[in-house]
Amino acid sequence: MSCLPNFSKKLSSPSTLTLILLPLIFLALTFLLILPGNFHPHNLSSNCNSRPASSSLKPILTGTTKPDFRLLIGIITLPDRYERRHLLRTIYSLQTYNPATAHVDIRFVFCNLKTREQKVFIALEIMKFNDIIIMNCTENMDDGKTYKFLSGVPDLYRDHPYNYVMKADDDAYIRLDSLVESLKDKSRVDMYYGLMMPCDKENFFPFPQFMSGMGYILSWDLIEWMAQSDFRSDDTEGGPEDIWTGKLLNVNEKAKNRYDNAPRMYNYKGPSPSTCFRHEYVPDTIMVHQLKENSRWVETLDYFNVTSRPPSPSPLTYLLLLSLAMLVAFFIFYDKYIVAPTTLVDVSLATTDKTSITATSSPSNLTFVILSLAVVALVFITISPINSGFLTCSRPISASSDITVLTTHETPLSAVKPEFRMLLGIVTLPELYERRHLLRNIFALQTYDQTVAQIDIRYVFCNLTDDEQRVFVALEIMRYDDIIILNCKENMNDGKTYTFLSSLPELYGDQAYDFVMKGDDDSYIILDKLVESLRDKPREDMYYGLRVPCDTKNFFPFPPFMEGMGYVLSWDLIQWISTSDLARKDNIGFEDMWTGKWFDMAGKAKTRFDMSPRIYDYKGAADTNCFRHDFIPDSILVHRLKMDFEWVDTLKYFNVTSRLKPSKFYNIV
Incomplete structure (x- = not known):
């Protein structure tokens, strides 16, 4: 009798096909039942760092299904509230709702700009997000600003009208999924929706009904109708604007379909007594209003678990699970066709007892059960909310402020491998939210030859110390995935730069960079110039920046080092710093001077490139010297932009906002 199995016969048997197919079916069911929102073909090919081309605050519609309704949310704010707009953009970009039900566009609305800072910074916002409406009016409260917005909307969107328009305040937190669901069954005509006021006899009583201005x-x-009607100025100006909206509708017998959303829309309570419009949080909230201070935002976002979302599975996770399913099939095949045939000979010689044969073939069943359970375990380890971030696109931030190194994954290589890869680490502080958003806008609008370089930009700081940082930084990580939190206490000249540089091999050792740049958050870096200047530089033992001392008045006679505004090291030097006892034992001092000191003492970084005068400090009214001078066209980096007007001077010199296109939605002159 031959010991070789009849493969064609065994492969075609129903039991064999069942055992091979069951793991794959089991895997598919796991995804469909446990992760229905992630089981899409595009998720398998997307990368961890993929981002929308712009932060348009709406879902990506799949297919050509027309939503049930379209909603425009106009958030009334002021030009100078950059940080609040960025907070709201981040919050709403992380929310989801059913795109088959609604299409929601969010716009920030204010009057004409007055200052140079406003014109430059808001131009950057428009170029990056395209979500601002600037009305032709003077900033005011209760003098017609809301009416100006509502009556101007039809002209702005006549080609693409909405079903609904919402006016909202910038101190209101809107839960878009709850809002969308609540509007599904509402009338599309003559409709007025919000928190009905007055709701007691102590506030606004006996004023006729209107919807609270938090959001209606x-x-x-x-x-x-509002756009076409010819109202007297005293009907739209000189009074509480949202009360006046209700007054217009009441006097003209409009808005017969009214929907009061108490208690789902309400004011933040805090220590104040509860009323019909102010109370504790409720789970099915649509909107919370009067979040004036950051502490109120933190409390509200914490209640609704905004930062507790589990990280998205990375493509590697999907591939790993698919590989496991194939492994299950292989073990079954091996157990059935490699192990079993040999056993059959012994069985035929020893006994024909059916019980013995069944027991001998049981490893196949055991293998299937064990490996199937292994698949389940791995699914939960890699994807479930209790995971620690293994194989995911970003790690969820810890509930405590004592956070160790929190890393992000690098941008995947493009189809054409670039000549070099560089990590740009911008050393900053946790609470500098507005500065990070400014830098993100500036870098996002720059271009450079990506066949030459891949640049990953990360914002670097030490452990978080309060609840505001914990929540707001977590939102940034969830939205941008571009932050590294070092396991250290915030400091200047007490080892922070060393901690950053020495941590990198552990963080990125599996995908090492060619270069690492340490930059400051008050530096304007021109990426295309930087890339071109690095193209011919060596990939080893390389130290690049503005060499100082460059005169006998500043830092003299300290040994030469590269100024801390921004210097570049080759990866081998980064590896050396991470293992050097010299650097580890001597890292307390003027940090960037100490970096040069290590190299001098160890005989490292022999290949040095002084980029003066292309890297320099902002001059302003100060005297010119070898590291501070007027702007020059081929600049690589401008440093010491501490104040907004210094950023504006710099961005205007380099014509950063010159590509802003004219639009009926704004007029920046």
Whole structure:
């Protein structure tokens, strides 16, 4: 009798096909039942760092299904509230709702700009996000600003009208999924939706009914009616604007379909007594208002677990699970066709007892059960919310402020491998939210030859110390995935730069960079110039920046080092720093001077490139010297931009906002 199995016969048997297919079916069911939102073909090919081309605050619609309704949310704010707008953009970009039900566009609305800072910074916002409406009016409160917005909407969106328009305040937190669901069954005409006031006899009583200004919705026909009607100025100006909106509708017998959303829309309570419009949080909240201070935002976002979302599975996770399914099939095949045939000979010689044969073939069943359970375990380890971030696109931030190194994954290589890869680490502080958003806008609008370089930009600081940082930084990580939190206490000249540089091999050792740049958050870096200047530089023992001392008045006679505004090291020097006892034992001092000191003492970084005068300090009214001078066209980096007007001077010199296109939505002159 031959010991070789009849493969064709065994492969075609129903039991064999069942055992091979069951793991794959089991894996598919696991995804469909446990991770229905992630089981899409595009997720398998997407990368961890993929981002929308712009932060348009709306879902990506799949297919050509037309949503049930379209909603425009106009958030009334002020030009100078950059940080608040960035907070709201981040919050709403992380929310999800059913795109088959609604299409929601969010716009920030204010009057004409007055200062140079406003014109430059808001131009950057428009170029990056395209989500601002600037009305032709003077900033005011209760003098017609809301009416100006509502009556102007039809002209702005006549080609693409909405079903609803919402006016909202910038101190209101809106839960988009709850809002969308609550609007599904509402009338599309003559509709007025919000928190009905007055709701007691102590506030606004006996003023006729109106919807609280925290956020109310009007159907498109009412918006058109407001635009077409010729109201007297005292009907739209000189009074509490949202009360005046209700007054217009009441006097003209409009908005017969009214929807009071108490208690789902309400004011933040805090220590104040509860009322019909102010109370504790409720789970099915649509909107919370009067979040004036950051502490109130933190408390609200914490209640709704905004930063507790589990990280998204990376493509590697999907591939690993698929590989496991194939491994299960292989073990079954091996157990059935390699092990079993040999056993059959012994069985035929020893006994024909059916019980013995069944027991001998049981490893196949045992293998299937064990490996199937292994698949389940791995699914939960790698994807479930209790995981620690293994194989995911970003790690969830810890609930405590004592956070160790929190890393992000690098941008995957493009189809054409670049000549070099560089990590740009911008050393900053946790609470400098507005500065990080400014830098993100500036870098996002720059271009450079990506066949030459891949640049990953990360913002670097030490452990978080309070609840505001814990929540707001977590939002940034969830949205941008571009932050590294070092396991250290914030300091200047007490080892922070050393901690950053020495941590990198452990963080990125599996995908090492060619270069690492340490930059400051008050530096404007021109990426295309930087890339071109590095193209011909060696990949080893390389130290690049502005060499100082460059005169006998500053830092003299300290040995030469590269100024801390921004210097570049080759990866081998980064590896050396991470293992050097010299650097580890001597890292307390003027940090960037100490970096040069280590290299001098160890005989490292022999290949040095002084980029003067292309890297320099902002001059302003100060005297010119070898490291501070007027702007020059081929600049690589401008440093010491501490104040907003210094950023504006710099960005205007380099014509950063010159590509802003004219639009009916704004007029920046």
